[in-house]
Amino acid sequence: MSDFVVLSLVPMGIGAFAAVACALPGNFLILRRQALIGDAISHVVLPGIVAAFLVTGTVAALPMLAGAAGAAVVAVLLIEAIRRLGRIEPGAAMGVVFTAMFAGGVLLLERSDTSSVHLDVEHALYGNLESLIWLDATGWSSLLDSEALVGLPPELLRTAVACGAMILFVALLWRPLKISTFDEGYARSLGVRTVPLGLALVVAAAVAAVAAFDAVGSILVIAMFICPPATARLMTNRLERQVLLSAVIAAVAALAGYVFAGYGPLWLGRADAVSAAGMIATISGLMLGVACVAAPHRRRAGEPAAG
């Protein structure tokens, strides 16, 4: 059982915090028909992080956040500029900007010396959840041992803080987010500053993406922005419940995915393990699939009312 604490407890916690942090802003992105923005952000984060590393020489949390948030803002401006100057539809403008920025980030990463830190291309895609082990732990009692706690991987605190920040963001700005997501014109007539609010949502998503990114990689970040909120939307017709449910679904997917990745092949008689990030994303996709077929509220507006 001490193996579990050393090897699995921390990655599971990081996975769950990261998943919830991404799922919360994802709810609003999806309802605003901006799910692609989550996708864009998780790509754009890479050049931001690399640039921040090149400038500061560290992978500390704050420079990374600043770099990624800056990159997100640059991306939003570029998307707007391309859309307006080139008269290209927003989806295409986004696609051009985030793939180009991601590719630029990959090139930048290849050409810069990051051997001293945990930053490479593979890492950017899959993360390194499995390697975030707690070497100082000897068992459950280590949770109360201040010396062992110091040895916790910093990613745990980082994702936990991000998760808390997202909860705070959604709770504090709940009403304006809800009003402007439902009816932006009306929100503006009430005096809600919808443009800064929309930007704040994108920046919040970028913060979640950065915090999650280096632990779980961009594949999982994309999945977590979209799958849990979309699944939750099919389970309920109340925004309040949808957001809560999305957090639960994200956490369940993270925990179950990690366990299946680590032990699933073992149960099937294989000795190896599969990528935890990949398995978590796959599980959340499967949950969405099940919800599409079986959830109570999959009826779209416009179809006849149930009664």
Next chain:
Amino acid sequence: MKAIKLAASEGRAVHPAGEGALVVRGLTVSYGEAPAVFSADLTVPEGSMTAIVGPNGAGKSTLLKAALGVTPRLSGQAHFFGEPLGQVRRRVAYVPQRASVDWDFPTRVLDVVLMGLWRDLGLLRPVRARHRQAALDALARVGMADLSDRQIGQLSGGQQQRVFLARSLAQGADLYLLDEPFAGVDAATERAIIDVLKALRDEGRTVVAVHHDLSTVADYFDRVALMNVRVITEGPVADAFTREALQEAYGGRLATVQIDQLRLGAT
């Protein structure tokens, strides 16, 4: 009074801004190359009921949105009760087009109406019984009290429009700006909405509605503004709703026969 100075500095002769619930001067909006609204002037006296009428693409909705700052304007000003909108938001309620939102949004009728109380509730003040009661009262005024728990995706078009009207009523505003409140609603809803609007007018409040149905203009409204990108004429229905103005607004699109069937002002 600032409005007079601003307008005067542009060399325009205007009525004092304080005269109307809504005074628009020289408003121009452009989405692309051609302006959607060009140099529009509009004066809505307090306690009046005004229809904004014109063909499709005449910029009627855009005029409302630009006055409210929902859509950016190239130039011109809008004053509400003599003030810029930011000073008097509590007194102004906007009812957008029903089709402008996604009714599949996960929420209930009551929650939508409660959005009208944003300026009272702010970010974090809890929704108290009196807020809920205000929302329910607004719903009762539009005949929707028994549907307050209904998921909005299950509403008919007419019910959606009533919910939007209830949301503005909950604001308790003095000026109501409605964008096509009768578009695609059933006859009973149209009747219910016009009754509510007339009751608002009788309470001394002001109503402005983008309106499509020329045949009901004279029945429903006491003032009319005919527009086609520019405001062609505005005034009491008896003076402004004339054959000439209609022909100018609609060009050749309105057959003489149709015009003959309308209750028009003196020509």
